[in-house]
Amino acid sequence: MSENNKNLYYLDELSDYKVASDDSDVRGWEVKDADNRTVGRVDGLLANKEAKRVVYLDIEVDKSLIEDGHEVYNKSANEGTHGFVNKDGENHLIIPIGLVRLDEENEKVLTDEINHGTFTKTKRFSKGAKLDRQYEVTVFKNYFPEKGLNDDELEDENFYERQEFKNSSDNR
Template sequence: MSTNDKTNKRLYRLDELSDYKVASDYPDVRGWELLDAEGMRIGKIDNLLVNKFEERVVYLDVEVNEELIKKGHEVFRTPASEGIHEYLNKEGEDHLVVPIGAVAIDEDAGNVVCNTISFDTFAQTNRYNKGAEIDREYEVKLLAVYYPEDEINPEEEDFYNRRYFNRNRS
């Protein structure tokens, strides 16, 4: 999940950017729990991913909980040519990203709720190792899992102007 051309880097972790901070009218949700619509714990928000060109947070970087990892190990794919089972995620891949517009920040409860993506969908989503660079290929694959009805063009100039990158509050 890394690119050889560093000039193409689109996403930065907020803690990498000393001159960036959370806007004063939004809480810093790092360390808060991410829940699905049924209140199931998806994981803890580890970091915020910023698109420097847009100058805003576009994803939450979530360290997923152990139950989601266990559920994800039940999900496997069968390569047609080999006839063997292969797990979707590998050992140590315990992070995933969630578009900021897919969640609502509940300041009163001190958590973040995702009403549009289910626990099972999160369990079936490709995860990555903490600190790995998020490239456009991963973003497109991820959005195709979260929003299978949408056609996603990775080359669009306004890629981050989709509904799932607009912030919400409850």
């Protein structure tokens, strides 16, 4: 992937980006799902330069999530079948920032919208991998299958203006 087509950057890669002084740096915090089960720990923050903010949390998934297995994704028959199988070392996934809330007192990141089963089925990646828009779209569709979004809706220039990418501090 060329640098020009790159949508996401780890905050550590961007010298001019920092966690805002009034926001918590959640790296290292435990992540809990909608059923209060451990998903993993926040390993990194992913920013989009055009949106000029963090849009995803990079989660190193808990061993229990990996052990629960993984189902193959299928696209519609007219698009062919595409399987995504997690390989050894693929132990990271992303969560849009707008799907989490912070328990600052206990240093936990909580999501009320995604359960353990959904996280188990989500395509993972290896630490530090360059993530393309296709991966984002795949994950987004996995988290929100009921929305029936098509690829065009998920690939336009306003992609990061969706509510799923707004954190609570955006509403202050």
